[in-house]
Amino acid sequence: MTLVRERGLFVLVAGAVVLGGLTYAVASPSQYTAESTVVREAVDKDQTLPGSLPSLPGLDLSTGDAGGSGPPPSSYPDLLTSREVRLAVARDTFFFPTTGRHSTVVAHVDRPASLGQRLLNYTVWLPWTLKERAMQGLGSETVSPIGTPGDENGLIVPTEAEQEALDMLAEAVTAEAQGGGSLGETRRLMTISTTAPGPGLAARLNESFVEHLRRRVRAIHAQNTQQDLRFVRTRLADARRELKQAEDSLSQFLEQNRSVLADGDVPALSFRRDRLRRQVRFKEQLYSQLQGRLTETRLRLQRRQPVVTVAEQAAPPPTPSAPNRLLIVFISIGIGLVAGAGAVYFRSLRTSVEEDEDGQEKLARIRQGLTVAGLAQGVRDEIGKRRN
Structure with a gap:
């Protein structure tokens, strides 16, 4: 009733x-999700190139991670959403259906707000707009764009548009092992999903993330291998210098004692001659092995780079993935x-x-109690009780 x-x-x-x-x-607005499947590959740490020279007994020429200086496959999801990869994607040019223009992600988020957006900012979203303005007023410190020298401590500070683009891309991309479960070393397949307002934009973003992930992995591998290469070159220069010193010592000894050694066998001189020859042979073997390690490291830099192979390329999705309008209607009816x-x-x-x-x-x-006067009277009464 x-x-x-x-x-x-x-x-x-x-x-x-x-x-x-x-x-x-x-x-x-409709959101579209494009997916691609990639194979995460890396070089095994125990893998060596054909024809590598054996190590000398008792001599360790390892550089800490020889043969496997690239990042492990389990780190690829973190590399995908890293700041470097997102920044590279933010600098790429895409076609945005909401504006009908080709622009970078940074330029897209930094575009002037439309009339409808400004009306929403100063009506529905007024509290958040005031909060943003207040934060901008308090944070009057000037910032330098990404890629340029930062403050006196050498930090690189992103501008507001660049940081907004990085945050937007962080929400737009996800990575997980195909079939669920944890991302382990044995799970080489990885699914990359990107969400955008248009199907074509979602597919292009996916391709850009895959490409820049591949470049990032190779850059890390090249950086580590370059460090190994510099180490081997330094050791090779030392070995060349030591070999020359050993050869000069042997040559000088033979020149000084040529007549004595020719007349007869003198045990002390023969022992010293054999010792100098052993030193020369050891230095030669060390120098030869380091030359082989140098060649091996160069070939690993060129041929053994870990790569990201696309097993299933991203395609523009035919239907939007969000929002679920029918579910929203049913929920609104229940709440109503x-x-x-x-x-x-x-x-x-x-x-x-x-x-x-x-x-x-x-x-x-x-x-009466909910009026201003009533609230003030309640405060005065409470203060009086505490004093008593």
Whole structure:
């Protein structure tokens, strides 16, 4: 009977909530998700090139991670969402269907707001707009763009548009092992998903992320291998110098003792000659092995780079992945029914209180207590109690 009697209020409240849900479902832009599958490859640490020279007994020429200086496959998801990869993608040019123009992600997020967006910023989103303006006023420190020298400590500080582009790309891309589960060394397949307002844009973003992930992995591998190469070159230069010194010592000894060694066998001189020859042979073997390691490191830099192989290329999705407009409508209908019933219940409760004399007195006290004067009086009473 209460619902029937207050059916007007019920219909108005429920209708307003449902109308708001319908408006949100219709006005929300469609989001498309493009997926690609890649194979994460890396060089095994124990893998060596054919024809590598064996190590000399008791001599360690390793550089810490020879043969496997690239990042492990388990780190690829983190590299995909790293700042370097996202920044490289943000500098690429894409076609944005919302603006109908080709631009970089940084230029897209830094474009002037449209009339509709400005109306929303100063109506619905007014609190957040005021908060942003206040933060901009407090943070008046000048910042330098990414890729240019930063502050006196050498830090590179992104501009507001660059940071917004990085945040947007961080939310647009995800990576996970195909079939679920943890990303382990044995799970080489990885699915990369990118979400964007258009199907073509989602596919192009996916391709850009894959390409820059491949470049990032190779750059890390090249950097580590270059360090190994510099180490081997330094050791080779030392070995060349030591070999020359050993050969000069042997040559000088033979020149000085040529006549004595030719006349007969002198044990002390023969022992010293054999020792110098052994030193020369050892230095020759060391120098030869280091030359082989240098060639091996150069070939590893060129031929053994870990790569990201595309097993299934991203394609523009035919249907949007979000929002689920039908689900939004059903949820808004449920919330509208609950809100309408709640409004009817509170009105009937208020009516019953107003019809009771004791309830009217309590209601008047509540109204009086919620006024500014009532709140101030309550504060004064509380301070007086604490003093007493």
